[in-house]
Amino acid sequence: MALTRYTNQGIYANAYFTMIEIKELHKSYSMGKSTLHVLKGINFNVAEGEMVAIMGSSGSGKSTLLNILGMLDVAEEGTYNLDGKVIKDLDETKAAIYRNKFLGFVFQSFNLISYKTALENVMLPLYYQKISRKERQKSAQKYLEDVGLGPWASHHPNELSGGQKQRVAIARALVSEPKVLLADEPTGALDTKTSYELMDLLQKINDAGKTLLIVTHELDIANMCKRIVHLRDGVIVEDKKVNQVKASQYVE
Amino acid sequence: MWSRDRWQEMFYTLRKNKLRTTLSGFTVALGIFIFVVLFGFGNGLKNSFEQFFVDDSTNSIWLYPGQTEKPYRGYKAKRRIIFKNDDLADIKQNFSFFIDYITPRISRGALVKYAKESNNYTIRAVAPGHQFAEKTMVTDGRYINERDVKEKTKYATIGRLVEKDLFGNKPALGKNINVGGISFKVIGVFKDAGGDNEERLIYIPYTTRQQIEKSNDRVDQIMVAFKPELGYAGAMAFEKKLNTFMRKKHNIAPSDRGGIYVRNVADEFRQTQNIGSVLQYVVLFIGIGTLLAGIIGISNIMVFVVKERTKELGIRKAIGATPKSIVGMILQESVFITAIAGYAGLLAGVGTLALIGDSLEDYFITNPYIDTIEAIGATVILVIFGAIAGYIPARRAAKIKPIIALRDE
Numbered sequence: 005m006a007l008t009r010y011t012n013q014g015i016y017a018n019a020y021f022t023m024i025e026i027k028e029l030h031k032s033y034s035m036g037k038s039t040l041h042v043l044k045g046i047n048f049n050v051a052e053g054e055m056v057a058i059m060g061s062s063g064s065g066k067s068t069l070l071n072i073l074g075m076l077d078v079a080e081e082g083t084y085n086l087d088g089k090v091i092k093d094l095d096e097t098k099a100a101i102y103r104n105k106f107l108g109f110v111f112q113s114f115n116l117i118s119y120k121t122a123l124e125n126v127m128l129p130l131y132y133q134k135i136s137r138k139e140r141q142k143s144a145q146k147y148l149e150d151v152g153l154g155p156w157a158s159h160h161p162n163e164l165s166g167g168q169k170q171r172v173a174i175a176r177a178l179v180s181e182p183k184v185l186l187a188d189e190p191t192g193a194l195d196t197k198t199s200y201e202l203m204d205l206l207q208k209i210n211d212a213g214k215t216l217l218i219v220t221h222e223l224d225i226a227n228m229c230k231r232i233v234h235l236r237d238g239v240i241v242e243d244k245k246v247n248q249v250k251a252s253q254y255v256e
Numbered sequence: 257m258w259s260r261d262r263w264q265e266m267f268y269t270l271r272k273n274k275l276r277t278t279l280s281g282f283t284v285a286l287g288i289f290i291f292v293v294l295f296g297f298g299n300g301l302k303n304s305f306e307q308f309f310v311d312d313s314t315n316s317i318w319l320y321p322g323q324t325e326k327p328y329r330g331y332k333a334k335r336r337i338i339f340k341n342d343d344l345a346d347i348k349q350n351f352s353f354f355i356d357y358i359t360p361r362i363s364r365g366a367l368v369k370y371a372k373e374s375n376n377y378t379i380r381a382v383a384p385g386h387q388f389a390e391k392t393m394v395t396d397g398r399y400i401n402e403r404d405v406k407e408k409t410k411y412a413t414i415g416r417l418v419e420k421d422l423f424g425n426k427p428a429l430g431k432n433i434n435v436g437g438i439s440f441k442v443i444g445v446f447k448d449a450g451g452d453n454e455e456r457l458i459y460i461p462y463t464t465r466q467q468i469e470k471s472n473d474r475v476d477q478i479m480v481a482f483k484p485e486l487g488y489a490g491a492m493a494f495e496k497k498l499n500t501f502m503r504k505k506h507n508i509a510p511s512d513r514g515g516i517y518v519r520n521v522a523d524e525f526r527q528t529q530n531i532g533s534v535l536q537y538v539v540l541f542i543g544i545g546t547l548l549a550g551i552i553g554i555s556n557i558m559v560f561v562v563k564e565r566t567k568e569l570g571i572r573k574a575i576g577a578t579p580k581s582i583v584g585m586i587l588q589e590s591v592f593i594t595a596i597a598g599y600a601g602l603l604a605g606v607g608t609l610a611l612i613g614d615s616l617e618d619y620f621i622t623n624p625y626i627d628t629i630e631a632i633g634a635t636v637i638l639v640i641f642g643a644i645a646g647y648i649p650a651r652r653a654a655k656i657k658p659i660i661a662l663r664d665e
Contacts, residue, residue, distance in 0.1 A: 076657060096654070097580060100577060103575070103576050115571045117568055117572075119272035119273060120272070124268075131261065132572075132576040133576070134261075137264065176575065
């Protein structure tokens with residue numbers, strides 16, 4: 005299995021190490037008397053090193069799925085395995101520890117802490133891992149440089165452009181070296197050019213071996229992934245490999 | 257829990273959110289400040305009431321002669337009653353069981369001279385027991401004694417300020433002063449806690465005064481000190497018996513409202529003590545009220561603070577903060593702010609009280625103060641309630657699912 009960590013291109017995912025495995029996932033929200041059945045039995049695996057786009061119109065359940073995968077929400081039925089661990093009946097503390105160790109989040113609205121600088125925002129996940137300040141500073145700086153924001157380390161979020169903010173968020177998601185990066189409409193608040201630059205960054209991160217799940221409703225963004233899972237009304241209607249469009253060709 | 261890292265993170269957060277920090281700190285500081293000042297004022301008020309009695313002993317009954325209002329046993333109304341030496345003797349004889357000591361008092365004003373200095377003072381002619389009645393503290397020499405009374409000596413015990421006025425900084429002891437034309441030898445100097453007026457008095461033997469005034473045997477007032485072990489009820493009974501005895505002796509109708517006036521210090525003291533304890537309750541009420549207001553203030557601030565930080569807490573949770581660390585963070589911040597601000601308010605309050613000092617004495621606020629224990633206790637209570645007030649919304653915030661906290665408005 006160790007081999008799969010280094011070979012991640014062009015082969016059927018199931019043949020490799022399974023990072024995410026969900027079976028018969030159900031989720032519904034009760035709204036007073038009526039219940040809204042959002043996820044109606046989702047079966048879906050992601051191998052290590054995959055870059056999966058989850059597509060669907062609003063209300064299709066794609067964000068709910070991502071939240072369950074991110075342990076920000078819990079399913080009512082079905083099983084969820086992450087990196088071989090059964091994710092079930094987690095209390096808040098355990099969920100927090102798993103999130104910190106296994107998952108990195110990127111949100112549409114960046115969700116940076118406004119009173120902290122870019123560097124301090126990136127340092128924060130390591131703070132919760134009880135890593136020393138010096139170490140935190142060192143790795144945070146490295147990840148900021150990886151996303152091309154080394155010189156911006158001491159800037160506050162309100163001094164950064166949207167694209168830069170999202171890069172900081174990506175650096176923050178990566179700094180704890182998670183197994184999976186979950187991105188919820190990461191380009192939703194960005195213009196096309198910036199979106200492509202960001203996708204270029206995400207592709208490079210994926211090329212380096214990281215597993216990525218990206219929720220989007222934009223086809224061009226989805227086509228920059230390696231696989232598209234199409235959700236409609238709480239079920240997967242399509243799950244296909246695609247020829248990845250390299251974002252770098254749009255970036256000069 | 258108390259790692260250096262955590263403190264650093266906290267200080268950083270507090271520094272970066274100055275408005276929030278100042279706002280909550282200010283509420284606490286103000287609450288404690290008002291508490292300390294009001295509580296101190298209450299204590300000052302209590303002090304004023306107690307001070308009325310510090311210079312007098314509380315086991316004394318004063319008898320004043322007056323005019324009768326009713327005819328009785330052949331005597332007409334409007335007769336002036338006069339106390340004489342035999343009244344002293346009779347009281348002593350009949351009530352020896354109840355009496356601690358007895359003293360007359362004859363007060364006269366006189367011009368007193370020494371060398372080139374002169375001034376008008378009140379001269380009190382008394383018996384030795386008077387020293388205890390007024391709690392006079394002799395600092396130099398001695399007080400009037402029994403021999404002085406017996407031999408009608410021209411000796412005087414003078415107040416500290418009389419000495420200062422007439423002798424400057426030199427000691428008066430052994431010198432002769434001219435009191436209304438008659439030479440008296442100063443045999444003692446005294447202090448009195450009752451204030452300046454009490455220290456501008458001169459005491460001489462009452463028999464000497466009687467001799468000066470054409471060898472009469474009249475006394476103005478009589479003070480009878482009962483034995484303290486009589487207790488309050490015993491004192492009241494004694495006062496009644498004494499009154500009856502004196503009325504009978506001077507042929508005053510028992511129902512006459514005039515004739516003899518009796519002032520029982522024990523009774524007055526008790527009444528004042530009652531007022532004092534009412535004041536104590538008022539002070540306590542004010543204290544609890546201000547504290548309560550402070551607690552409510554802190555609670556509101558904490559709810560606001562947590563509400564304002566909901567999104568930040570959601571972000572922290574999403575990137576791995578445990579609920580415990582969220583609650584811990586908010587608690588640590590709130591306890592820290594309330595403790596520091598509370599301490600500042602405490603210092604400011606105590607400082608204000610010290611600054612006020614005795615300047616409000618005219619408004620019955622004497623030496624306002626607050627016990628260290630009371631002040632610190634109040635601060636600790638505020639800190640604890642601040643923590644509780646912070647804990648409840650913090651726990652709720654820690655329970656909120658990150659997706660809800662992060663949901664875009």
